[in-house]
Amino acid sequence: MVRTAVLRAFGSEMRSLLAGASRSRLGVFGVGLGVTALLQSSAATALLLTGFAGRGMIGVAPALAAMLGADIGSTLIVQVLSFDIAVIAPGLILFGVLIFMPSGATRWRQSGRILLGLGLMLLALELIGAATAPLAGSDTLAAVIAPLAADPVFAVVLGALVAWGAHSSVAIVLVIMSMAASGAIAPPLAFALVLGANVGSGLIPIPLTLGERAPARRIPIGNLLVRTLGAVAVLPLVQLAAPHLAALGGEPARLVANFHTGFNLVLAAVALPLVGGVARLTAYAVRGRRHGDETDPGRPRYLDDSAVDTPAVAIACATRxxxxxxxxxxxxxxxxxxxxxxDDAKLMSDIVARDDSVDRLFDAIKLYITRITHEGTPDSGESERCTELLTFAINLEHIGDIVETNLMDLAYKKMHHGLHFSDAGWAEVQRIHQRVVANMGLAINVFVSRDVASARQLVNEKAHLRELERAASDAHVNRLREGKPESVESSGLHLDVLRDLKRINSHITATAYPLLEAAGELRETRLRERSGAPRAAS
Structure with a gap:
């Protein structure tokens, strides 16, 4: 709940901070720490960074530096919750509900969600502590724990798997703290499990980024490598760490929290100067795909999965x-x-292949916009923009189908049967085609600028093109009456091309209607009223 609320309320600002701080390793390290302290999830920060890396907005080395900061940021909430502050949980839940329920302002409403989430976390920790307290004297638990205490490597593996399964190292560390506080597990075993939880947090983003470009996939792999090597180096020292940390004072739960923070601080101090080398190593290990992401026009480039929870940002990605x-x-x-x-057969094949790319890209956009409306809880204006985006994309996909299925089929018939247009007929086709292409450019401008005057111009162009098509058809019929050979043999081809260009233009013009309707520029019907006909009730 806290992570969702922070992303929805402050997602744009956090993304700007992460993208803008990439010039300095220390700067991006600090931003990664701060963002993760708010999100309470280093995995969420990793997904943000992989999205930036996939679009070339941040390099692998700066992103790895940010991840080192993110890993420290995730320990801050553990430090806060290691204090006995469960008494404030009911107040946080109450005020969170009171703020969240009636509020219409997005940030104020999400602030209530943050308080509610924090209160539920504190309540959960109190319940876990109460539930695990009787386990301290349990013979059964002692029999289960004994093999783990004797085999710290297995404890690390178990901690990693549980953290990966829960998709949250913070949650698992908090559970470990509760069990240590109740005396169910000794500090050395708790430290080994914490090391495993840290490795598990590095595992979380890897399956989620398998479909990304190579630079994006290198970030979680590099982070996992650093965390695994750190855990391997520290594991032999867990027995020595317990007495030293205990000398600093504190209850067992605080010992676990301090070990968690200390491990990440030491890891950052050692690894931060080495992120360049780790980046080069991951570049060698994770190569780009043979055909390359950039060469596949049907593969989306801007649909950032991590932005879905922030509708304003996700809509910007979908628009691009x-x-x-x-x-x-x-x-x-x-x-x-x-x-x-x-009669260019090679270009014809290329256009057919391009339509396959259009279909795949359209499917990706359609699914992404659907996720925005279902997962991102957009407001009414954002929902309307999602509808406009989807409508425009649908019309574009239909245009691609008409070009590929109809126009290319007509081109094949012309090529196969050796048909030719008359000079006058070809001039008419060229003139209408040029007008349709110009209208396509105007439609794109209307979609981006949302200019009402341009939208009106686009609708007026539909009427002009309709007149052009009618005049061209009439002229073609006149040539048929005159018995011109080229017109006779290409008659069906000529009329079909004009019809398909007119259909394409109709899809193009549809771009203007939502904008004009919102501006009150459209009439309900184009039919003229008959004199004496009953009027519709107002």
Whole structure:
């Protein structure tokens, strides 16, 4: 709850901080620490960083430095909760509910969610402590714990697996603290389990980033490597650490919290100067795919999964991806006339392949926008923008289908049967095609700028193109009456091309309607009222 609330309320600012601090290792280290202290999850910070690395916004070495800070940040909440402050849990829950329920302001509402989440954490710790207290004298638990105490390596592996399964090293460390406080486990065993939890936190983001580009996949792997080597180096010292930490004072739970923080501080001090070498090692181990992410136009580049919880940021990502889709479709539309004119079979095959990319990119955008509306709890304005994005993407996908299925099929028939347009007929097709391409550019401008005047112009262009198409069809019929051979043999082809260009233009014009409707610029019907006809009730 706390992580979700922080992302929704302050996600944009945190992303800006992480992206802007990448010039300095110490700077990005500090930002990673602060962001994770708020998010209470180093795995969440890792996913943010992999999203930046995948888009080339941050290098692997600075991202690894940020992860070292993130690992320390995750220990801060453990330190706070190691104090006996459970008495304030009911107050946090009460005030959290009171703020969250009636509030309409996003940040104020999310602040209530943060208080509620913190109160539930404190309550949970108190309950865990009460539940584990009787275990201290349990013969059964002693029989289970004995093998773990005798085999610290197995304890580390167990701690790692449990932390990975729970998707939270913080939660597991807090449970270990509760068990240590009740006397159920001795400090050395608790320290070994904490080392395992730290390794497990490095495992969490790896499966979640398998589909990312190589730079993004290198960050969690490099972080896991650093944490595993640190755990291996410290494990032989856990027996020695317990007396020294106990000399500093504190209850068993605080010993566990101090060990957790101390391990991450030492690891950061040792590894921070070495992140460049670790980055080079991961570059050698994790190579880019053979065909390369950048060469596949159907693979999304800007759909950041970690941004879904922050609708404003996620919508910006989706908008960038929809613009890529528009560029692909516009290129198909431009090149389609060349295929018809030059009988270019190679270009025809390329356009067909591009439509496959359009379909795959559209599917990714559609699923991403659906996730925004279901997981990100957007407000009414953001929901409306999601609908506009999806509608525009649907129209673009339909245009791609018309180009690939209809125009390329007509081009194949022309090529296969050796057909030719008359000079006048070809000039008409070119003129209408140029108008449709120009309208495509205008539609993209309307979508981005949301300018009402441009939207009106786009709708007016639909009427102009309809007149052009009608005039071209009439002229073609006149040439048929005159018996011109080229017009007779290409008649069906000519009329079908005009029809498909008109259909494409209709999908293009649809971009303007949501904006004009919101601005009150549309009438309910285009039908004229008959004199004496009953009027609709107002």
């Amino acid at each position: 991806e929809v613009m890529r889709l528009a560029d692909l479709v516009e290129g198909m539309l431009r090149d389609s006339l060349r295929v018809v004119r030059e």
